[in-house]
Amino acid sequence: MSSLLSRYAEAIYWLARYVERAENMARVLDVNETFSRDSQGGQNWASIIALYSDQDAFKERHPEPTAEAVLSFYLLDDSHPGSILSSVRAARENARTLRPLISTEMWVHLNTFFNRMRALRGDDVAEERVARSLAWIKESCQAHTGITEGTFYRDEGWYFYEMGQAIERADQTTRLLDVKYHLLLPSVADVGSPLDLSQWNAVLRSAAGYHAFRRIHPSGMTVARVADFLLFNRRFPRSVSACVDTVNDRLTALRSRYGLKGGGMALERLDEVRAVLDNEPVDRVLAQGLHEFLDWIQLQMLDVGSLVGRDFFGYQVPETPAATAVQGQS
Amino acid sequence: MDGPADANLFSTYDTGGFFCELLAASERSRAGARAQGKLAAMDLERLRQRASDAERELYNFGITFTVYSQKDAIDRILPFDVIPRILTADDWDVIERGVTQRVATLNAFLWDIYHDQKVLKDGVIPSELVLGNANYRPEMQGLDVPGGTYVHINGTDLVRDGEGGFQVLEDNARTPSGVSYVVENRHLMQRAFPDLMAGIGIKSVSNYGGKLHDALIDVAPKEVAEPQVVLLSPGTYNSAYFEHIFLAREMGVPLVEGRDLEVDSRDRVFMRTIDGLKRVDVIYRRLNDDFLDPEVFNPDSMLGTPGLMRAYAKGNVTLANAVGTGVADDKAVYAYLPRLIDYYRSEEPILRNVETHICREKEALSYTLEHLDELVVKPVGEAGGYGITVGPRASEDELDLCRAQLLADPANYISQPMIRLSVCPTLTDAGIEPRHVDLRPFAVTGRSTWVLPGGLTRVALRRGSLIVNSSQGGGSKDTWVLES
Structure with a gap:
């Protein structure tokens, strides 16, 4: 019989989510910073705020969405729960519980990472230097993942770690794709233009997917292929499809290997997502609206998270889970 | 090699006439002399460099105090001094036997006062001192704890006087903390000074967790085959959380908070796991009595678990330490310990008490008032070095205030002569200087008592200060017990 405390399972799950969230926030800022070089100015930075539905929180702190204000808001702002600093702090707090x-x-790594984050100043995130800061933040998150993979004992807790990481990653990959949507809202005429393609290229790179993409598509780049890759390719670890597989696997293993009774409804929900991922061709997704599809995925993952929380962590969740955040950002 | 061969770290060291732990160990034992010689050969700058490496390690470990912001100050650690405090095998023999005798007496006393109260009927100790004590728990009356053990973990605060004799300053029989520093300080020294420790022969302190777990299993409720032990912590914001983590890890048991536990209608304790409720048999609780169970004690406490005392009273769970041990380590009861050792064991105390005047007694009060400028006056209820008046160091105003407090509420005070506390060479900004130290050895008792060979040496980092508490500017040292 498993004796992992619910509170620990919850903390492990959120530890993984917060680190994954910090990494992906760095990726989103990085890709946006790349776009903004294309003479779009402040407009671009406002789109990030829209992407995370942070308009109100941002307005309370800054009059204008300048590069400086947005970067500070998402990197350094202690009072903003969606900032990388806050995510790393939350990861460290969960790790503290999990000591x-x-x-x-x-x-030690997370503690050192947090101390370094906390020491970041405005200068370090000025537009011309932010790429460097984002690079080491990404690396620190990846170092965490590597250390965890190499040292964390493989019991039920590990499954919760991987589950949290995959749920967050699926959510964040949809956001990365959505940056492109929010940024450009390309007219039909722009689709396939050199600018459009260079931006898709940047999205792929920010998901560290460019080289993998090239292995299956040695030449050419179309919107459909990039979207198809990031959504449906089960071999690319950051794709939505791969993440759904991971959550599904780990939940199944928790039930079979450890005889846990919970997780049934979450598995049912994942089956529904799987069916859509398997049967929905990318052309139809694009035709019916990529943004709407991404939204739907995000809501499904949110529900899966709530159901996991209900069954294993003791969250109070209504019978038909509402699409509201359980913890942290939505 | 550290420094030239003719360098001597202690060339300007002056003990100021106090008993020096290091020099004494060096004179009294060959291993002590070897250790002292190795230290003496170190160059001050190298020593500082290694000390700063050790500090850096503590910082990365997240257990050191930083001044960034108050929010993060919860991870405070005692400052660490790299020069070890060394105890000879003979020193240790006295401490080990003395602590064991004391713990046995405390347990016998607690069993007695929570059962037949013979000690009160025989007039060995005033009844009102026990029954009127805020830490006496009537809920414990008649409750049979396994093995008769109330104090499973005890910390005895010892000081050494001008002649090098050990004296007991106080007992800590509730939830004594500090043992994690004993082990972590050793690990830190092993990493920073492996060359210093090589070939000395130092008793290991690393098996504390295993010994503690064994002891707790020993006192589990009888019918359980494989008892589930947990450590109950007030949570991550408690100043000793680092130690709770350490202990849970070393024992390999879950670290739980009150909200992780529940008591069912049959008065059994469970913890909430990802697979539902799992039975709990022994709780090493690092939570004061007051917070354990809002049904019985502080009703506003969110830290404990409702119903815990019901389960405890039925014998369905063992609490370590037992509820109500605070009456035994009270500063006023402390004064009677030598008489209690004689009463329960017909033995002479192996470790002496510091001479103590109980101001509730008329003669003691007048003696204290007459010798106020020679005595240390302590309130009996306070902990952490607060409210103490050190007569020889106090101003006229402070003495007047102390006198007024004594007259207003004499029963709240004891007084003791000022002890010429021993010193240990300590790394300071001004070089190697003597600083006063005390010692807290830890005793673990299940069915029998084991004393961890070592202890927490606290050092008063301010020059001349006698108060070693961390809240009053104290630090800690690694404590070596020599094998021979």
């Missing part, structure tokens, strides 16, 4: 379970290396 009895996690390896010393995991703790």
Whole structure:
């Protein structure tokens, strides 16, 4: 019988989510920073705020969405729960709770990472230097993932870690794709133009998917192929489809290997998502609206998260889970 | 090699006439002399460099105090001094036997006062001192704890006087903390000074967790085959959370908070896991009595678990330490410990008490008032070094205030002579200087008592200060017990 405390399972799950969230926020800012070089100015930075539905929170703190204001808001702002600093802080707080379970290396690394984040100043995120800061933030998140993979004991807790990471990653990949949508809202005429393609290229790169994409598509780049790759390719670890597979696997393993009774409804929900991912051709997704499709995926993952929370962490969730955030950002 | 061969780290070291732990160990034991010699050969700058490496490690470990913002100050650690405090095998023999005797007496006393109260009927200790004590728990009356053990974990605060004799300053029989520093300080020294420790022969402190777990299993409710032990913590914001983590890890048991536990209608304790409720048999609780169970104690406490005392009273769960041990480590009861050792064990105390005047007694009060400028006056209810008046160091105004407080509420005070606390060489900004130290050895008791060979040496980092508490500018040292 499993004796993993619900509170620990919850903390492990959120530890993974917060680190994944920090990494992806760095990726989103990075890709946006690349776009904004294309003479679009402040307009571009406002789109990030729209992407995360942070208009009100931003307005309380800054009059204009300048590069400086947006970067500070998403990187350094202690009072903004969606900032990378806040995510790393939350990851560290969860790790602190988990000190009895996690390896010393995991703790020391996260603690050092947090101390470094906390020492970041405005200068470090000025537009011309932010790429460097984002690069080490990404690396620190990846170092965390690597240390965890290499040191974390493989019991139920590990499954919750992987599940949290995959749920967050699926959500974030949809947001990365959505940046492109929000940024450009391309007219039909622009689709396939050199500018349009260079931006899709940047999206792929920010998901670290460019080289993998080239392995299956040695030449050419179309919107459909990029979207298809990031949504449906089960071999690319950041694709929505791969993440759904991971959540499904880990939940199934928790039930079979550890005899846990929970997770049934979450698995049913994942089956529905799987069916759509398997049967919906990318052309139809694009024709019916990529943004709407991404929204739908986000809501499904949110529900899966709520159901996992209800069955294993003791969250109070209504019978038909509402599409509201359980913890952290929506 | 650290420095030239003719360098001597202690060439300007002056003990100021106090008993020096290091020099004494060096004179009294060959291993001590070897250790002292190795230290003496170190160059001050190298020592500082290694000390700063150790500090850096503590910082990365997240267990050190930083001044960034108050929010993060929860991870405070005692400042660490790299020069070890060394105890000879003979020193240790006295401490080990003395602590064991004391713990046995505390347990016998607690069993007695929560059962037949013979000690009160025989007039060995005033009844009102026990029954009127805020930490006496009537809920414990008649409750049989497994093995008769109330104090499973005890910390005895010892000081060493001008002649090098050990004296007991106080007992800590509730939820004594600090043992994690004993082990972590050793690990830190092993990483920073492996060359210093090589070939000395130092008793290991690394098996504390295993010994504690064994002891707790020993006192589990009888019918359980494989008892589930947990450590109950007030949570991540408690100043000792680092230690709770350490202990849970070392024992390999879940670290739970009150909200992770529940008590069912049959008065059994469970913890909430991802697979539902799992039975709990032994709770090492790092939560004060007041917060354990809002049904019985503080009704506003969110830290404990409702119904815990019901389960405890039925014998369905063992609490360590037992509820109500605070009456035994009270500063006023402390004064009677030598008489209690004689009463329960017909033995002489192996470790002496510091001479103590109980101001509730008329003679003691007048003696204290007459010798106020020679005595240390302590309130009995306070902890952490607060409210203490050190007579020889106090101003006229402070003495007047102390006198007024004593007259207003004499029963709240004890007084003791000022002890010429021993010193240990300590790395300071001004070089190697003597600083006063005390010692808290830890005793673990299930069915029998084991004393961890070492202890927490706290050091008063301010020059001349006698108060070693971390809240009053104290630090800690690694404590070596020599094998021979």
